[in-house]
Amino acid sequence: MTAWSDLVATALVGTERHPLPPALAADLATALGADLPAAPPELSVLTAAGVLTAYRRAGWIPPRHDDPAPDPAPSDDRPLAPAAASQLLELLLNGEVIVPGGAGFLAAEWLDRCASAERRLPERLLPHLLAAATGDRSLRAGTVAAGGPRLHWLASRNPDWAWAATADVDAGEVLPTGDDATVWATGESDARMGLFAALRATRPDDARVLAEETWSGEIARDRAAIVAALSTGLGPGDEPFLEAALDDRAKAVRGTAAELLAALPSSRMAARMADRLRPLVTAGGRLRKYLEVALPEEPDPAARRDGIVDAGGPPRTGPRAWWLTQMVAATPLAIWEDHLGLDPATVVRLANSREVRHGLVLAARRQGSPRWAAALLAHHPTPSLLAVLPPAEADVALGRLLGTTTDAQVGALLDATPGPWSVATSRAVLTRLRVAKTTGALQYALAVLATRLHPAVTGDIERWATDLGDDDHARRFVRGLARALSIRQTIARELT
Amino acid sequence: MEAKRWTTQQVIALAPDAKSVSAARGLTSLRTWSDLGCTDSLVWGKCQGSGKTPYQVTVDLTEPAFKCTCPSRKFPCKHGVALLLIWVEHGDAVGDASVVADFAGEWAEQRGQSAAKRAAKATRGSVDISDPEAQARRQAAREITMTAGLDELERWLGDLVRQGLAGVRRQPYAFWDAMSARLVDAQMPGLAERVRAAGGTVVVRDDWADHLLAECGRWHLAIHAWRRRQALDGDVVGDLRAFLGWSRRADEAAAFATRRDHWVVAGVRQGDDGRIRSQRTWVWGQQSGRWALVLDFAAAGAALRVPHPVGSLVDDELTLHPGGHPPRAALSGEHVVVAAGAVPAATTIAGAVDQLATWLAANPWRDQLPLVIADAVLVDDDLGWWLQDAPGHRLPVAPGADPWLLLALSGGAPATVAAEWEAGFVHPMAVAATTPNQLVAL
Numbered sequence: 001m002t003a004w005s006d007l008v009a010t011a012l013v014g015t016e017r018h019p020l021p022p023a024l025a026a027d028l029a030t031a032l033g034a035d036l037p038a039a040p041p042e043l044s045v046l047t048a049a050g051v052l053t054a055y056r057r058a059g060w061i062p063p064r065h066d067d068p069a070p071d072p073a074p075s076d077d078r079p080l081a082p083a084a085a086s087q088l089l090e091l092l093l094n095g096e097v098i099v100p101g102g103a104g105f106l107a108a109e110w111l112d113r114c115a116s117a118e119r120r121l122p123e124r125l126l127p128h129l130l131a132a133a134t135g136d137r138s139l140r141a142g143t144v145a146a147g148g149p150r151l152h153w154l155a156s157r158n159p160d161w162a163w164a165a166t167a168d169v170d171a172g173e174v175l176p177t178g179d180d181a182t183v184w185a186t187g188e189s190d191a192r193m194g195l196f197a198a199l200r201a202t203r204p205d206d207a208r209v210l211a212e213e214t215w216s217g218e219i220a221r222d223r224a225a226i227v228a229a230l231s232t233g234l235g236p237g238d239e240p241f242l243e244a245a246l247d248d249r250a251k252a253v254r255g256t257a258a259e260l261l262a263a264l265p266s267s268r269m270a271a272r273m274a275d276r277l278r279p280l281v282t283a284g285g286r287l288r289k290y291l292e293v294a295l296p297e298e299p300d301p302a303a304r305r306d307g308i309v310d311a312g313g314p315p316r317t318g319p320r321a322w323w324l325t326q327m328v329a330a331t332p333l334a335i336w337e338d339h340l341g342l343d344p345a346t347v348v349r350l351a352n353s354r355e356v357r358h359g360l361v362l363a364a365r366r367q368g369s370p371r372w373a374a375a376l377l378a379h380h381p382t383p384s385l386l387a388v389l390p391p392a393e394a395d396v397a398l399g400r401l402l403g404t405t406t407d408a409q410v411g412a413l414l415d416a417t418p419g420p421w422s423v424a425t426s427r428a429v430l431t432r433l434r435v436a437k438t439t440g441a442l443q444y445a446l447a448v449l450a451t452r453l454h455p456a457v458t459g460d461i462e463r464w465a466t467d468l469g470d471d472d473h474a475r476r477f478v479r480g481l482a483r484a485l486s487i488r489q490t491i492a493r494e495l496t
Numbered sequence: 497m498e499a500k501r502w503t504t505q506q507v508i509a510l511a512p513d514a515k516s517v518s519a520a521r522g523l524t525s526l527r528t529w530s531d532l533g534c535t536d537s538l539v540w541g542k543c544q545g546s547g548k549t550p551y552q553v554t555v556d557l558t559e560p561a562f563k564c565t566c567p568s569r570k571f572p573c574k575h576g577v578a579l580l581l582i583w584v585e586h587g588d589a590v591g592d593a594s595v596v597a598d599f600a601g602e603w604a605e606q607r608g609q610s611a612a613k614r615a616a617k618a619t620r621g622s623v624d625i626s627d628p629e630a631q632a633r634r635q636a637a638r639e640i641t642m643t644a645g646l647d648e649l650e651r652w653l654g655d656l657v658r659q660g661l662a663g664v665r666r667q668p669y670a671f672w673d674a675m676s677a678r679l680v681d682a683q684m685p686g687l688a689e690r691v692r693a694a695g696g697t698v699v700v701r702d703d704w705a706d707h708l709l710a711e712c713g714r715w716h717l718a719i720h721a722w723r724r725r726q727a728l729d730g731d732v733v734g735d736l737r738a739f740l741g742w743s744r745r746a747d748e749a750a751a752f753a754t755r756r757d758h759w760v761v762a763g764v765r766q767g768d769d770g771r772i773r774s775q776r777t778w779v780w781g782q783q784s785g786r787w788a789l790v791l792d793f794a795a796a797g798a799a800l801r802v803p804h805p806v807g808s809l810v811d812d813e814l815t816l817h818p819g820g821h822p823p824r825a826a827l828s829g830e831h832v833v834v835a836a837g838a839v840p841a842a843t844t845i846a847g848a849v850d851q852l853a854t855w856l857a858a859n860p861w862r863d864q865l866p867l868v869i870a871d872a873v874l875v876d877d878d879l880g881w882w883l884q885d886a887p888g889h890r891l892p893v894a895p896g897a898d899p900w901l902l903l904a905l906s907g908g909a910p911a912t913v914a915a916e917w918e919a920g921f922v923h924p925m926a927v928a929a930t931t932p933n934q935l936v937a938l
Contacts, residue, residue, distance in 0.1 A: 004706075011709050014660025042657035043650070047720070049713030050860070056710075058856035060920065062845050062889040069873040069884055072908035091518050123907070124936075127900035150907050157876070157903060 003027045004052055007045060015041040031055070073153035081119040085110070085494035088487065090125060093132050097487065100480045104136050105447045106487050111142025113495040120148050130154065130161045137198060140164070184210055189222060197229045204233030208241055224252040230260055239267045246305050258307025258330070263366040265332035269306050273330040276303060280324075283340045283350075291342070291350035295320040296327060306330070314358070321355040328359025333372050344375035364388060381405075383413040391418055399425045402432045410436065415445075419452025426454040434464055446477065450484035455492070458485045501587065502557075505836060507580040509805035510560065512570050520577035526589055529582065533593035533600075539583045540600035541590070543575045553579045554600040556607065560802075563603045571799035638683055642740070645682020646719045649675065649691075653712055661705055665698050686741020687715065689769065717860055731858070734818030739861035749815060749826070756813040757781035759788070760838040762866060762914040763925025764803045764937065771796060777803045778866040778916065778925070779810070779825070780840035787822035787866055788814055806914075806926045807935035809835040820859035822866065837934040842870035842912045845889035852917060865917045867891075871910035874899050874924075883913060883922055894921035901938050905929045 006024045020041045028048045029035045039047070081089075091097050092107040099106070114121065121129065126147060133139035144151065144164055155164035183195050199207035211218075211226050218226065227245055230238055238260070245257035246269070261269040280294045297320075299308040307330065313322030336347050351357055357380060364372035365384050373388040381401050386394045398417040405413050410432060421429065430453075453461075461482040468475040511517045523543060530550065532541040537557050542550040543566075551566045553575045562572035583590045596604070652675050656664060664671075672695030679688035694711050698704045721728060721736050728736075737744075744752075759779040767774045777790040792801045804810055812831035817824040843851070848867040855865055871886040874893070881893040893899065902913070902924050911929040915922040926935045 008705050008709050011657050012660055012662045012705055014658055014662075016658045017660060040654065040658075042654045043716075045657050046653055046712060046716035049709045050715075050717035050720075051713070053710040053713045054717070054856065054860035057860070057920070058853045060849065060853075062849055062891055064888050065884065065890060066888055069875050070908060072873075072906075087518070087521060090514075091522065094515060094518055096515070096518050096522060123904045124901065126904040127898075150904070153908065154900070154904055158900070 003031055004056065007048055007052065011045055011049070015045060020044060028052075070157075074149040076120045076148040076150055078118050078120040078148065081114050081117075081121060082494050085114070085119075085491070086122045086125065088490060088494070089121075090128075092487075093125070093128055097483070098480065099446060099450075099484050100477050101446045103484070104138055105451065106484060106491070107132070108138050108142050109451070109488060110491050110495070111139065111146045113491055115142065115145035117495045119146075119495060121146050121151070123150060126151055126154055130158075130164060134160055134163070137194070181210075184214070193222070193225045193229065196226060197232065200229055200232040204230075204235060205237055207233075208238055212241065220250040220253070223248065224250060224256065227253050227256045227260070231263075234260060234263060236264060236266055239264055243268060246307075254305075255307065255309070259366070262307070262330040262363075263368070265334060265367055270330065270332045272302070272306055273327055274332060274335045277327050277331045277335070278339060280327075281340065283342060289342075289346065289350060291340075291347065291352075293324065293328075293351070293353065293356050296323050299323055303327075317355070321353075325355045325359040325362070328356055329362035329366065331363065333360075333363050333367055333369050344372045345378070348372075348375045348379055361385060383409060383416045386413070386416040387418065394418060395422050395425050399428045402428050405432075407436045414452075415448065417452070419448075421452050421454055423454045423456050426452075426457045427460065429453065430457055430460055430464065446481055446484065449481055450488065453481075453485060455485055455489040458482055458489065461485065502580070502584055504581065504584055505805060506833065507577060507584055509808075510572060510580070510802045511574075511577050512572070512799075512802075516570060516572075516574050516577060519574040520581060523574060523578035524581050524585070526582070526586060529579075529589075531597055532579075532582070532590045533597060534583060534590050535593065535596060538596060538600055538604055539579060539590065540597050541579050541582070543578065545575070551575055552599040554603050555580055555583075556604060561607065572802075638742075641682050642684060642742070643722070645679050645684055646722055648678055648682075649687075649715065650719050653716060656712065661708055664708070665704070667695075669695055671695065684740040684742065686739055687718065688741070690715070693769065714861060730818050731820050734823075735820050735859040735861055738817070738819055738824065744817065749817075752815045752817060754813045754815050754828075755781065755784065755786070755788075755825075756811075757783050757786075758834065758838075759810045759812060759814065760840045760935075761804045761806050761808050761810065762840050762868060762935070763806055763916060765864070765916050765923060765925060766800070773800060775800045775803065776864060776916070778822075778914070779814075780866075780868070782809070782838065785841060788816065788825035789822055789866075790814075790825055790827060804833060805836065806937035807837050807839070807928075808833050809838040820862075821855055839912055839928045839933055839935050840868045840914065842868045844887055845869055845872075845883070845885045845891055846887065849889075849891075863918060866914065867917055867922065868912060868914045870912055872913040873906070873908060873910055874903055883915065883924065886910065891915075891917075891922045892920065894918070894923050897923050898938075899924075902927055905936060905938075 003024065006021070007028070010018060010020060010024065025044070032048070032051055080086075089107065089110050092103050092110065095103070097103045097106065129139075129143055129147070130151070133143040140163060147164070152165060155161035183191055187195070196207055196211065199210070208230065215223070227242070230242070242257045242261050242264075245253055246261070248254050248257070258269070261267045262273075264270060276296070280296060281291070282294075283289065283291045308323055308326050310319060310322070313319070313325070317325075333344075336342060336344070340347070342350070348357070348360065351360065357376070360372065361376055361380060361382050361384070363369075364376055365388055368388050370389050370393070373385040374393065376382070377385050377389075377397055381404060383401070383405070386397055386401075389397060394417045398413065398421065401413060402410075414429065429449075461478060465475055465478040465482060468478060508517050511520065528544045530542045530544070534540070538554060539557065540552075540554045542552055544550045545566060551564055553565075554563045555561070555572075555576055556563075562576035564573050564575045566573055566575055568574070672692055676688045676692040676695075679685075679691060690711065694708060697707055701707055718736060718739055721732065722740075725733055725736065759781055762778045762780050764778075765776045767776070773794045773796070775792040775794075777792070779788050779790060780786070781788070790803075792803075794800045810827075810831050811834050813828050814825040815828065817826075848869060852865055852867070856862060869883060869885050869891075872883050873885075875882050875884050875890070876899070879892075880895060881897070881899050882890040883893055884890045905911075905927055906929040909929070911927050912935075913924050914926040914935065915924045924938050926937050928935045
């Protein structure tokens with residue numbers, strides 16, 4: 001409406017400097033249906049402004065578009081999650097649940113269970129959840145799985161939530177988006193490494209390819225981090241890359257690469273190590289079997305390249321013993337059986353030197369062999385072997401080992417044993433934690449305890465909290481643990 | 497004899513925000529409570545918090561009013577809400593008592609006393625005011641003061657336009673505050689606040705000149721209207737008084753028209769000008785098909801009245817202030833919530849804009865108006881978000897409004913949306929989506 005713009009222009013300049021243009025006065029008279037009242041020009045402008053504004057506001061016409069609206073979200077036939085469960089999720093997302101170390105893992109568990117129970121999230125929580133999962137990556141997979149088609153649809157309308165829009169709902173995985181490639185190319189080191197680690201969890205080969213593209217330009221620290229991250233999803237496909245990394249400029253990279261190759265029994269390095277070890281081993285005897293392993297000579301450059309180092313050995317061990325341990329640790333365990341025709345239990349029984357046994361423990365752990373781990377555990381109560389055993393056996397072994405572990409080692413023992421633990425073992429764990437003389441045992445990650453302890457011991461934990469009396473720090477931890485367990489129980493009960 | 501207890505939804509509606517509801521839910525474990533009891537009008541209990549002594553919580557059901565010894569500044573605090581939740585959901589734990597607990601009884605007595613004092617003051621006051629001659633003299637004096645203030649405003653506006661608006665951006669805030677203070681002295685606080693606020697907009701808005709001229713035009717219209725007030729319709733005078741800020745006395749209010757209806761609570765919006773918080777509750781009468789606006793105010797630090805939940809149906813005889821539609825209204829003391837989940841009649845955008853035009857033409861001083869659009873969807877383009885209806889018309893959504901909850905609840909499917917129009921933009925207030933007859937606040 002030009003009359004209005006002209007009026008504003010006149011008012012901006014001021015009627016003192018620029019009188020009301022007659023053309024405008026005439027336009028206004030037409031618009032108002034009457035001549036402006038005879039008055040000083042500034043008052044005429046004000047009157048006209050008042051009336052025109054009223055016209056403009058009342059007479060506004062909405063624009064019209066013929067383009068159809070975007071498609072609505074596809075329907076979700078799953079039944080709604082129970083109201084009590086949804087309220088619990090809301091509490092978790094709002095940070096209302098105080099758990100030392102953070103309650104994120106509880107929300108992640110809620111979402112996973114909701115997806116498995118084939119229930120859908122209440123729609124009103126979707127924006128809140130998307131915002132929370134944008135900040136906390138650990139929630140992303142669960143959010144996508146539980147959110148369903150409406151969450152996808154909602155995320156596709158907001159660039160901040162792009163990660164959820166392109167996610168593959170069926171596989172329940174969160175796949176990288178174009179956004180991720182940009183992060184890899186231009187992001188900060190922390191972001192890149194975080195991305196790499198997340199990618200290795202879902203698409204290890206793609207992650208490695210991504211690293212190979214930029215490998216030559218990476219700084220040593222990043223190279224070391226990348227190789228270390230390859231331990232997630234490690235597979236034979238990574239062998240060529242790791243073999244090449246044995247020649248890297250940085251010691252950290254070489255060392256990690258050698259360690260990882262030792263976990264791949266089919267690798268060339270493992271074969272080379274077996275060739276080194278075989279001449280040293282003699283076994284024989286019919287009635288009384290014997291097994292002898294000679295100590296090796298100084299490692300040659302090829303052996304050095306394959307990761308045999310001088311430093312890092314246990315105290316009061318000679319260099320040759322340490323080299324032997326490393327060689328045994330890197331040799332595929334199958335060699336013992338194939339070459340010598342001896343089963344694991346026999347080898348362990350016959351191997352009478354500390355360095356060989358130590359090497360076997362390392363090998364069993366790296367190569368993930370439950371049979372060897374079980375055989376070794378019988379003679380060597382070593383926590384790290386627990387991680388290799390199948391859960392049921394590990395659980396039993398944990399119960400047995402708790403009695404003899406020192407306070408300092410309890411943490412490592414619990415860490416190594418994957419959950420969920422049986423009721424008996426859980427009780428044993430609690431008993432052991434309670435008698436710990438140092439509070440160090442309680443510095444332990446609450447999330448780990450909360451996810452592995454059996455829910456039936458919640459009552460025991462609460463009693464422990466009451467018994468703690470004045471120790472505020474410990475009490476807070478233990479109460480938090482009880483709370484977390486009780487919430488997990490509620491989640492399991494509500495979302496089945 | 498058990499009094500009728502409330503519903504969970506009514507209790508949740510009292511909480512100041514969603515976080516409080518969650519916090520209150522966390523306190524509903526019976527282990528943390530002791531000394532629970534209730535009567536027809538009171539509920540009380542003691543809640544063990546993180547301190548040494550338990551908090552004493554009392555709720556007077558008639559208003560409702562809350563009293564709690566916790567240090568929280570929220571109103572009502574989570575303990576009050578939790579107590580009511582327990583009273584509603586675990587009825588047997590909160591038994592009817594014949595003897596009221598000490599702390600609850602004391603507070604109820606104090607309230608009774610101050611209410612009695614207020615009533616006494618009012619009657620004393622009304623004896624004074626009911627003298628018609630004195631009243632007429634006072635009113636005449638006031639009108640003279642207001643006329644003088646408006647004359648001065650006209651001179652000030654004239655100076656502004658004569659010297660040119662361009663110069664006003666260089667003026668300090670004192671320039672606006674001085675005129676605003678004059679208007680306060682002249683007993684027009686509403687207009688005073690607008691003048692003060694206009695000073696802020698000239699440095700913030702890109703379209704400041706258009707906005708300022710439009711505002712000045714409105715003020716000038718008000719001056720014109722004031723001078724002709726004897727010849728104007730009662731409704732127009734009512735709107736003018738509201739714009740200027742000349743509020744109604746209690747005895748005047750007794751003479752106002754009333755309308756009894758089943759009122760649907762369509763939406764609630766809050767405003768904060770830095771000094772006073774305001775709350776607009778838009779209600780739509782099912783039988784009359786008319787809108788009304790319930791206004792609440794609170795000074796900084798005080799609590800606003802807790803509105804009825806959006807979607808509830810309230811049976812009440814509202815007192816209507818004189819003025820154009822939709823009128824400002826006041827709830828009587830005896831409103832009753834009869835149902836939850838009612839939805840007002842919805843129109844197309846064209847129909848709503850028509851209605852807006854009628855309302856705005858009758859009252860140019862209106863700032864906010866209600867709309868209910870049928871089959872609305874939210875769409876976005878480069879310019880921002882729009883509310884679009886079936887025939888394809890679009891209303892611009894206010895830039896600060898959050899579209900995500902509406903999108904999540906509607907899933908992009910057409911739904912009935914209640915919104916508040918303000919200065920050419922709309923703020924969605926509520927949507928009836930997942931359940932067609934259930935209006936949910938946004």
